[in-house]
Amino acid sequence: MNYVVRQSPRRKHDLHLMAANMDQAILITTIVQPDLKPGFIDRFLVMTERDEIPVTIVFNKADVYDEADMERFEEMKNIYGSIGYGILLSSVPQKLGLEELKSILKDKTTLVSGQSGVGKSTLINAIQPQLALRTGEISDYSGKGQHTTTFAEMFDLDFGGYIIDTPGIKTLGFNDKDKANIAHSFREFFALSHNCRFGGACLHRDEPGCAVHEALRNGEVSELRFSNYLTLLDEVEDQNYWERRKEF
Ligand SMILES: Nc1nc2c(ncn2[C@@H]2O[C@H](COP(=O)(O)OP(=O)(O)OP(=O)(O)O)[C@@H](O)[C@H]2O)c(=O)[nH]1
Ligand SMILES: [Mg+2]
Ligand SMILES: [Zn+2]
Structure with a gap:
């Protein structure tokens, strides 16, 4: 069937x-x-x-x-x-x-x-x-x-x-505007975030005491994954920016 x-x-x-x-x-x-x-x-x-x-x-x-x-x-x-x-x-x-x-x-x-x-x-x-x-x-x-x-x-x-x-995926955009959700979706970053100074609120960007940065320096986190992650965060930020502007 x-x-x-x-x-x-x-x-x-x-x-x-x-x-x-x-x-x-x-x-x-x-x-x-x-x-x-x-x-x-x-x-x-x-x-x-x-x-x-x-x-x-x-x-x-x-x-x-x-x-x-x-x-x-x-x-x-x-x-x-x-x-x-x-x-x-x-x-x-x-x-x-x-x-x-x-x-x-x-x-x-x-x-x-x-x-x-x-x-x-x-x-x-x-x-x-x-x-x-x-x-x-x-x-x-x-x-x-x-x-x-x-x-x-x-x-x-x-x-x-x-x-x-299923049909081939054309584009994979996000409906998700919550940056923390993106951060938590990178499972190895999420696992490390318990050791970030700001814990689950850390976006692993410029925050001090970031365990993901430390792991990146030690080679325990992949540079490819990290740079793809930053690209996604930027994308979500841009999206939010344009949506905010629409309100005026
Ligand atoms: N060389 C090679 N060609 C493959 C292999 N598997 C699939 N192909 C070829 O790739 C082409 C696309 O295959 P499809 O099965 O139609 O691809 P699809 O992912 O279902 O594509 P959509 O239905 O358009 O999303 C066909 O020409 C296949 O013969 C493989 O293992 N090796
Ligand atoms: Mg097909
Ligand atoms: Zn962090």
Whole structure:
């Protein structure tokens, strides 16, 4: 039996709508084809962290990674693996990671998400060929996916569980205007914030006695995560600024 998940094609991708229905999310990404957008993983994790949704990050299309791409993958694996996210390297033509993916999905309801063209529908077909989901090549011209899947749909898995294929994420903006929520969504920063002088109120920017800064200096916090975090904070601040101005 197939179900249509509450999500209209026109509505912006909204994890919240579906959060109640799922046990976990799988974020499919690629190092190349299409290129991994800087900060994209962190934006996604801010959303899932808020709802305490466990996430596995899949790096798909390993068959097309060159040496530098593999190094990039290893770097990502270290950063996100060390803070507790599941990491999986996969390739559909090489059948790499497919059995592991099945065991992650078994008996759970899983949302599969990611940018267009990363291979969400292809991966689902690889583990459940009878679904025969429509897939589409990435564009030669832009190197991006072509938004082949147009609405979210949930399917039975014959080995137990449900899977929700979703359209490629176009943009991940924030409705969240609360900077402290963003800070708390970076789980390793949140864990450290108990040692910040201002505790949970510390935004880990210019505050004195900040444990995140200390950890950054010691190499215990990733510079990539920290710089992506600052970008998000700035974005929220800009947003709030324009909204305040609208009131006059
Ligand atoms: N080389 C390689 N290509 C893959 C792999 N997985 C998927 N692809 C190709 O990537 C392209 C996009 O696959 P889709 O499954 O349509 O991607 P999607 O993530 O579902 O995209 P949307 O539905 O648009 O969000 C297709 O041409 C697939 O054949 C892989 O592991 N390796
Ligand atoms: Mg698709
Ligand atoms: Zn701090």
